[in-house]
Amino acid sequence: METHAHEATHTAAHTEHHHHEHPSQSFVEKYMFSMDHKIISKQFLFTAMFMAFAAAIMSVLFRLQLAWPGQQSSVMHFFLGDRWAKGGVLDPNMYLGLVTIHGTIMVFFLLTGGLSGTFANLLIPLQVGARDMASPMMNMLSYWFFFISSLIMFISLFIETGPASAGWTIYPPLSALPQAIPGSGAGMTLWLTSIALFVVSSLLGGLNYIVTVVNLRTIGMKMTRLPLTIWALLITAILGVLSFPVLFGAAILLIFDRSFGTSFYLSDIYIGGQALSETGGSPILFEHLFWFLGHPEVYIVIMPAFGIMSEIISINARKPIFGYRAMIGSMLSIAFLAFIVWGHHMFVSGMNPFLGSVFVFTTLLIAIPSAVKAFNYITTLWKGSITFNPQLLFVVGAVSTFISGGLTGIILADSALDVAVHGTYFVVAHFHIVMGLSAVLAMFGGVYHWFPKMFGRMMNKKLGYWHFWLTFICAYGVFLPMHFLGLAGVPRRYYTNDAYAPWAKLQDINVIVSIFAIVGVLSQIIFFVNFFYSMSKGTKSAQNPWDANTLEWTTPIVPGHGNWEGDLPVVHRWAYDYSKPGKAHDFVPQTVPMEEGELDEGEHS
């Protein structure tokens, strides 16, 4: 896939480049160890797409098992072979391995590395008016750490003892003791190594994004004129820089416990007929460290999606985003609160109940700015003049899932109710809808929207519509019914649920879910075909195909090194002057000077 992609850009680049570019640059320098933010953005996108593809196949495999438990399946055997699917029946250890790696890839590799990596790299320089990132070298390293980290995670699927299997949250002692589960052997070592490298990548990237936004804005690009995409990516990067090191620390301590006999997380354990010598550690310490990253992490996932949603809704509704400043304010307060709510994942951990109460309070506080965002999106559509490009559908879908999933968060935030559904499919439904779907839909929207900027060509809209509706309907088809499993008390991470009679009756739900899941995954073929076809053969893009105001549409159609030929653009207004009364067009690019007496809306809205 990598090479294919590169060849394609290669052709596109050669037919359309018409500017300063070192003719001596070899293929390797230009497309592999490139320091150009636009190439790096594509590298992130392709790597993430590959990883997500693998993770999606995993989800099909475990959904097959859940809908038709223990049935022989040639699909299962095709992918897992005799080692993990003897006779086509999935091994229970591999079931856990699959859900663990699926979750890890989707959260970290697709929605953190992939989403931020793609759009921060592509958009930050282009939308703030910079020639590249502050440190192109660090940027390149950020990608290559991400690549190696992805590679290690992927390879861990193929080792003899299987991949890490303790869930994406890798709670010790399970993750620390190979005696407890085979996946905690070499698989877990690879998982921890991969994530440690991932953190390095994320820090290199994040610091770079922050510095670039703070220092390299072009003349006139005040903070109050930044597009919300950039605000979102900036806040995301800050969250990442502050929280990922804690995950790194947690992982290092776990590595010590696993390999060097320390007992940070281990205490009084008897396993495999043996009493271990470790005492004095606490698994709860790990939970605190993990969720101190883990909760900000979910906002690291959703913030870039917020940015993309704001931008695309505004452009396609031909209206300014409603409440620009409220949008920034809500993102800032979400970012602040994101650091003081982690305990809501730990209501059943045995931590002090008073501490639990505090986390109930802070968690419900964070629902307020979230609600404001949803209302503002809806109001932006109100009295718009909406162009239904595929990306608009995707972000409307993302707003819908954000609402649906956010609302069930209110139940989970109430500790007294959480204990009734914690660890069940209700939680699985909640976070897939609010985080998984919203972010994936927004990411798709972003790809459709900025595809012309990446490749100079358009994607096919008809296929885009098919892709959207199938994906969206299947997405709800998968996750709505899961709430009911959760309300019946069915725990997550169970290989089958038929051991308890009242749950066996719910098998219908599992069948519905799995069918939607399989159709949903298959409908991504539409996207892949559209994407790879259009990349090399699609209709050529116009200069500013969506009539947008932001700076990226003032560069050449396929920008070369340095982005703008000649001087950098100068900014005179905010990014959301759509359908402004008294203007000739329904959009006013940021580079157009203010007329006498015109209001700078970014200062007021």
Place this chain on the structure above:
Amino acid sequence: MIKLLVYIAIALTVVLLFQLMRIYQLSSEIKGKNIGMANEKDNRSQGRASLIFVLGFFIFLIWLIVRFKDDMLPVAASDVGKTSDNLFMFNWVIIFIVFFITTFMLFFFAYKYAKTAKNPTAYFYPHNDKLELIWTVVPSIALAVIVIYGLSLWGKMTEKASDNALNIQLYAKQFDFTVRYSGADNKLGVTNYKMIDDATNPLGMDSTDKSGWDDVVVHGELHMPVGREINIQCNARDVMHGMYFPHFREQINCVPGMSTYMHFVPTITTDSMRTIMHDTAYDYILVCNRVCGSGHYNMFLKVVVDTKAQFEKWLATKTPQFDAINKRSHGGAVTMK
């Protein structure tokens, strides 16, 4: 061989799809259509699709509720569970109101304000401070009510158990739960993980602690008397386990190296619940709800809520662990130092 065929089939399909797209694109370009950007016809049809979607979405949700409502957990069988169910209902009402209104508005606006000849321009409306204040303050008030209501229950759930609560221990290991009743003194003897011996002393009870002498260890079932507060001490031997009682709406983790606690009053006996459910085989259950290894999905314990008399009768049939050990190893009286 089969693998190879699968790969070839996939490759051919991709080539075919690419060719189809090529033909479609060329024919559209000849007709002068832009296949990348939405036109008025798309706006109308996709707008309509949005409206149809939201209606279908609501119907699907309502169908799910009607179809599966009887398969949800039955009425809560504990004191805290009852309050919990009320709180649940209260939250659901608020959530559904907000859900239906906002979701409908979202898709309805998309439909209504599609760009067409009738609606060619948008209304420039960058902000409205009053509106924004309203939808910050109203949710805040609603959430404040939810917090207060919720925390009052949380307080009740997590306060110290009353003195006359029945003390029992639940001990989790891969992949089962063991129960220990505290005997006549209602006090659990101390344990030490180094004393664990699977054959004779699976919980690692310390024989020097007299309060443990009358403790009764039971495998395979948890019995509780109805109407009396139960105070459960949870421990784990190897990895973390989760102790989840869906019917009592209670849950806590069992963590190696520390004790966690939960208490509640069972309010409905198993027999009564069977009547309520019209199912003579219906049982309460305790499930492990923290992934703990390959057998996690099989880690259950049957739970029986008895009347007081039934419970006492049942417990009387069990012998304290130390009696059993002594009978086996010394064939005689208990000798403890």
